[in-house]
Amino acid sequence: MAATTTHxxxxxxxxRLEGHGRIEIILNDEGNVDRAYFxxxxxxxxxxxxxxxxxEDMPQITSRICGVCPTAHHMASTKALxxxxxxxxxxxxxxxxxxxxxxxxxxxxxxxxxxxxxxxFIVGPQAPAAERNVLGVIAKVGxxxxxxxxxxRRKLRDLIALAGGKPGHPVFGLPGGVARPLSKEDQQQxxxxxxxxxEFGQFSLDAFRKLVLQNSEYVDLIRSDAFTHRTxxxxxxxSQNRLNFYDGVIRVVDPEGKPFASFTAAQYLDYIxxxxxxxxxxxxCFLKPVGWKGFTDGPESGVYAVAPxxxxxxxxxxxxxxxxxxxxxxxxxxxxxxHHTLANHWARLIExxxxxxxxxxxxxxxxxxxxxxxxxxTATPREGIGVVEAPRGTLIHHYVTDARGIIQKANMIVATxxxxxxxxxxVEKAARALVSGKNVSEGLLNMVEMxxxxxxxxxxxxxxxxxxxxxxxxxVRSHQGxxxxxxxxxxxxxxxxx
Amino acid sequence: xxxxxxxxxxxxxxxxxxxELLADDAFGLLVAEKVAARMPELDVVxxxxxxxxxxxxxxxxxxxxxxxxxxxGNAPPGTLYFFDVSELAASxxxxxxxxxxxxxxxxxxxxxxxxxxxxxxxxxEAADCATLGGTMHPAVAAAVPAAVEWILAAARGLRRPDSAxxxxxxx
Numbered sequence: 282m283a284a285t286t287t288h289x290x291x292x293x294x295x296x297r298l299e300g301h302g303r304i305e306i307i308l309n310d311e312g313n314v315d316r317a318y319f320x321x322x323x324x325x326x327x328x329x330x331x332x333x334x335x336x337e338d339m340p341q342i343t344s345r346i347c348g349v350c351p352t353a354h355h356m357a358s359t360k361a362l363x364x365x366x367x368x369x370x371x372x373x374x375x376x377x378x379x380x381x382x383x384x385x386x387x388x389x390x391x392x393x394x395x396x397x398x399x400x401x402f403i404v405g406p407q408a409p410a411a412e413r414n415v416l417g418v419i420a421k422v423g424x425x426x427x428x429x430x431x432x433x434r435r436k437l438r439d440l441i442a443l444a445g446g447k448p449g450h451p452v453f454g455l456p457g458g459v460a461r462p463l464s465k466e467d468q469q470q471x472x473x474x475x476x477x478x479x480e481f482g483q484f485s486l487d488a489f490r491k492l493v494l495q496n497s498e499y500v501d502l503i504r505s506d507a508f509t510h511r512t513x514x515x516x517x518x519x520s521q522n523r524l525n526f527y528d529g530v531i532r533v534v535d536p537e538g539k540p541f542a543s544f545t546a547a548q549y550l551d552y553i554x555x556x557x558x559x560x561x562x563x564x565x566c567f568l569k570p571v572g573w574k575g576f577t578d579g580p581e582s583g584v585y586a587v588a589p590x591x592x593x594x595x596x597x598x599x600x601x602x603x604x605x606x607x608x609x610x611x612x613x614x615x616x617x618x619x620h621h622t623l624a625n626h627w628a629r630l631i632e633x634x635x636x637x638x639x640x641x642x643x644x645x646x647x648x649x650x651x652x653x654x655x656x657x658x659t660a661t662p663r664e665g666i667g668v669v670e671a672p673r674g675t676l677i678h679h680y681v682t683d684a685r686g687i688i689q690k691a692n693m694i695v696a697t698x699x700x701x702x703x704x705x706x707x708v709e710k711a712a713r714a715l716v717s718g719k720n721v722s723e724g725l726l727n728m729v730e731m732x733x734x735x736x737x738x739x740x741x742x743x744x745x746x747x748x749x750x751x752x753x754x755x756x757v758r759s760h761q762g763x764x765x766x767x768x769x770x771x772x773x774x775x776x777x778x779x
Numbered sequence: 780x781x782x783x784x785x786x787x788x789x790x791x792x793x794x795x796x797x798x799e800l801l802a803d804d805a806f807g808l809l810v811a812e813k814v815a816a817r818m819p820e821l822d823v824v825x826x827x828x829x830x831x832x833x834x835x836x837x838x839x840x841x842x843x844x845x846x847x848x849x850x851x852g853n854a855p856p857g858t859l860y861f862f863d864v865s866e867l868a869a870s871x872x873x874x875x876x877x878x879x880x881x882x883x884x885x886x887x888x889x890x891x892x893x894x895x896x897x898x899x900x901x902x903x904e905a906a907d908c909a910t911l912g913g914t915m916h917p918a919v920a921a922a923v924p925a926a927v928e929w930i931l932a933a934a935r936g937l938r939r940p941d942s943a944x945x946x947x948x949x950x
Contacts, residue, residue, distance in 0.1 A: 330800070330912035345800055345827055346911070392831050396886065415882050419889045427890045431834070438835075449828040 306712045314716050316576075317709035318558075319701065331691035336365055336662060336682050340454045343678065343693075352385040352441070352451050353671035354678075356527070359454030361678040364547065365665025365686070366456045366658030373651035374458030379527040380471060380643040381445045381453060382669070386526055386636040387478050388437040389672040390589075390629050393737055394485060395422070395430050398626045401731050402493050406502060422488065433481050436474045443467060458655030471644035479603065479641055482634030486607055489630055494614070503623045504615070507714050508732065510578040510706050511536040511620050513568055513585035515699065516595035517670045518543075524596035524635060526670040532595045533568065536580050538618035542570065546668035549677055553694065554583075556702075565702045566694065576705050584706065587674025587699040588736060589628035594618035599631070601638035607631045622707055625735040662686045671696045673737050697738045707732040790840040791934050792822040792895075796833075796847040802913030803856070803905035806923070807846040810901070813927045814846075814934070821934050833883050834892070843895040844930055845880070848905035848919075856906035857918025859925055864898035899933060901926050 309315040324346065331339065340362065344355035356378065363370065370378070395403070399418035408417065419427045438448050444467060446452035453459045463471075493499045502508070518532045519525045531549070533542040544552050555564040556573050567573045567583035574582040585591070594617070599605040608631050615624055643649060666679045674696030681690040697704075711732055795811025798804040808825050815823040824836045837843055849860060864880055880898065887894030903926065906916040 324801075324909055324911055326911040326913065342800070345798060349829060351828075396831060415886045416889055419886070424890055427886070431890055431892065434831075449826060449832065 306708075306716060308716070314709070314712045317705065317712040319705040319708045327693050328691050331680070331688045334688050336362060336665070336680050336686045336688050337456065339678070339680065339688070339691075341450070341452065344451055350385075350389065350671050350673070351449055352382065352445070353669055353676050355451040355454055356382055357667045357669045357671075357676045357678040359456070360528075360546075360667030360669065361665040361680050362454075362456035362667070363665070364667060365662045365680055365682060367660040368457035368656050368658040370458040371651070371653045371656055372648055373462065374654040374656070375528070376643050376646060376649045377444065377459045377463055377654060378454065380463075380640060380649065381441060381451075382527045383636040383640040383643065384437050384440050384471075384474075384478075385448075386672060387482070387633055387640065388434055388441075390633040390636065391430055391433060391437075391481070391485070393672070394489075394626060394629055394633070395427075397737065398629070398734050401623075401734055402489075402499065402626050405496075405499070406731060407498070421492070426488070429481070429484075433478065436477065440471060440474055443470065455655060456658050462652045462654045463650050465650055468644060468650050471640065475637060475641035475644045478637035479634070482630070482637040483603065486630050486634060489627060493627070500614075503621050503627075505621075507710055508622045508707070508735075509620050510584075510586075510622065510703060510710070511580075512578045512582070512703055512706075513541060513571070514591035514594035514618060515585050515587050515675055516592035517668065517675065518596050519600065521600075522597040523600040524592055524598075524632070525600070526636065526639075528669075531668060531675065533585065534595050534618060536578070536618070536620070538594060542568075546666045546677060549666060549668070549679075549694070553677075553699075555694075555698070564698055565705075566699045567702060576702060576709060578703075578706060584702040585699070586703045587696055588625060588672075589632050590619055590622070590625040590735075591674065592670060593628045593631065599635050601635050601642065604631055604635035604638055607634055622703075622732060622735045625737070629737075673697060674699050697736075700736050700738065704732070704736055704738060707736075790822060791842045791844065792824060792836065792840045793930060793934065794833075794836045794843050794845045795823065795825040796827075796829075796845060798827045798908075800911055802907040802910045803903070803915050803919045804848050804908040805915060806848050806903050806905065806919055806926075810846040810923055810926045810930065813923065814930050817927070818931055818934060831883060831886070833880065834887055834894075837880070837883060837898065838887060838892055838894050840895055842897040842899070844933055845898060845900045845902075846926060846930065847900065847902045848908055849902035850905055850908065854904045855918065856904050856916045857922045858904040859922050859929075860900070860902045860904070861929060862900055862902075864900060901929060 306317045307315045327346075334342070340355050340358040343358045344351040347354055359378070395418060396415050399422075400413040400415070403421050404413050404417040412420075441448045441451070444453060444461075444463060453461070513533055513535055515531060515533045517525050517529045519529045522532060530543050530545055531552070532540065533552070535541040542552055552569055553566050554569040554573070555566055557564055566585075568585055569583070571581070571583035576584070578584060593599075593608060593611070599608050611624070611627055611631060612619070615621060619628070661684050662682045663684075664679075664681045666677065668675060668677050670676070675694070676696055677692075677694040679692040680688050682688050793811055793814055795807040795809075797807035797809075799808050808827075811823050811825045814821065822840065826833070826836060845864075864884065880900075884894050884898065903919055903922045905919055907913055
């Protein structure tokens with residue numbers, strides 16, 4: 282390579298509050314795309330940070346790692362403590378946890394669909410960049426719908442606060458159960474909001490049908506090759522292989538949709554391996570039994586996906602009737618398994634409806650107000666692994682402690698790490714389709730963003746820094762680091778070349 | 780009280796944003812704590828949340844002062860910025876996951892929610908917001924008292940961002 286000239290293009294979307302992702306595109310000497318990479322600024326120092334702390338503090342501490350999904354970290358950590366202390370929560374304890382968790386999932390999925398993914402699918406991929414934002418969404422769906430989303434969110438958050446502590450600092454999970462029982466009055470509130478949430482889920486799916494499915498251009502885009510990868514899919518399922526966000530076994534299906542593996546959280550290291558690339562500080566997960574074959578799809582490659590699309594593929598069915606019906610329509614339209622990345626938005630709405638229906642089931646369960654909510658741990662701790670489905674995919678916490686419960690070793694696999702290799706595939710495909718020579722197509726920005734948002738990657742759990750001045754830029758550099766061209770998009774959507 | 784439905788027009792709120800586990804990102808929370816100790820009557824909210832979760836603390840008062848970190852890469856760590864939210868670059872329309880303060884405010888206004896009319900920001904240039912358990916850069920820690928004094932004056936109505944700007948805004 283010494284004699285050839287390579288050029289590097291970097292796309293750096295700096296988000297205001299959630300860190301930033303970076304895309305690097307390396308051109309060969311003909312000016313065509315050689316490789317493209319997706320990177321996130323991974324949090325550093327988790328293991329060192331955890332060492333020496335009492336494991337019992339971890340559900341509180343880890344919930345503060347991420348400003349986006351504190352409830353997911355809190356729950357994964359609490360379940361790791363169950364395993365660490367070898368304690369099984371009583372039925373009411375488990376049900377209260379799952380009820381709060383489903384409430385959180387409804388809220389998170391709703392916000393994503395309307396306000397974060399909405400610019401692509403509600404406003405539309407062809408709309409001018411300046412309209413592809415939250416105001417464009419409101420203009421399209423109407424103020425009333427926007428208010429409905431905000432009102433729903435408020436009620437869901439109030440429920441989380443009621444049963445679980447402040448949504449930003451959940452405190453309900455304890456090893457062996459939860460901190461407080463659910464009163465009859467609490468139950469009544471959950472029942473009433475859950476019924477509304479189910480209606481809201483149906484309303485949102487109807488909106489999706491009208492805005493997206495009735496528009497053949499959108500459907501063609503979803504099905505287009507640029508957004509399609511035939512990979513493995515992972516998700517948590519119950520004993521009947523039905524989707525579950527809170528508990529179960531991790532199920533993996535192959536690119537044909539056939540069952541490939543089922544394993545418990547405790548076995549995760551036999552199935553999930555991490556790969557470090559010299560050019561990235563990001564760890565890329567792959568399926569250990571398949572092996573790493575590079576950034577490529579197909580049955581020979583250990584690349585897999587998590588999050589809504591993957592979860593629906595990995596589960597045989599959904600446990601609630603309306604969501605199951607919606608899933609059948611989804612698979613009838615797109616085939617099974619669904620390999621189209623942009624279908625994540627549709628899958629997310631089906632999951633929203635599932636979470637709402639599951640909330641309703643749990644809220645109506647007479648056992649949920651049982652005061653027996655905790656099994657007090659008595660065993661000597663040694664090692665514990667916990668898993669949940671975070672909104673953005675499978676989340677694993679793993680602690681090893683001494684006999685006093687002081688952490689010696691800790692590991693965490695977050696959703697975006699599971700998806701990182703597939704996100705890189707998507708970026709590369711978009712880049713190959715659009716980049717030729719040093720003339721970077723402005724369409725690349727749009728394509729890449731659409732891939733990003735479908736995965737809903739969490740770009741660095743919880744960096745709160747305000748942004749610099751340049752929201753999105755592509756930089757072309759020679760191998761000597763000389764800046765050759767810059768394409769910049771400002772916050773108002775305008776694009777400038779320098 | 781439900782902050783999204785009630786408005787007290789004269790009220791000022793200090794919103795400290797950040798994460799005390801992540802080195803310099805503790806700045807906004809630390810500043811908020813110190814201001815609260817000096818001015819107990821002030822409405823102070825500390826939050827580690829982000830995105831649309833910030834709709835709540837930006838609602839129900841007429842003015843919000845935000846203390847946060849910033850990474851422009853164009854100034855040494857510890858540099859303080861004081862500016863009005865209108866000077867802040869919004870999240871790009873295509874931000875993959877985030878929602879900016881300006882976007883949250885725009886959403887609130889579009890939906891007729893009582894979001895703050897004025898939002899002032901006090902931000903410090905941070906060196907590291909990604910190391911769990913990391914220590915604060917000495918220059919960032921040294922900027923805390925000046926940020927506290929500015930906020931106290933601003934909360935008492937003595938200052939506006941454009942009349943007291945020891946450092947340039949990040950745009």
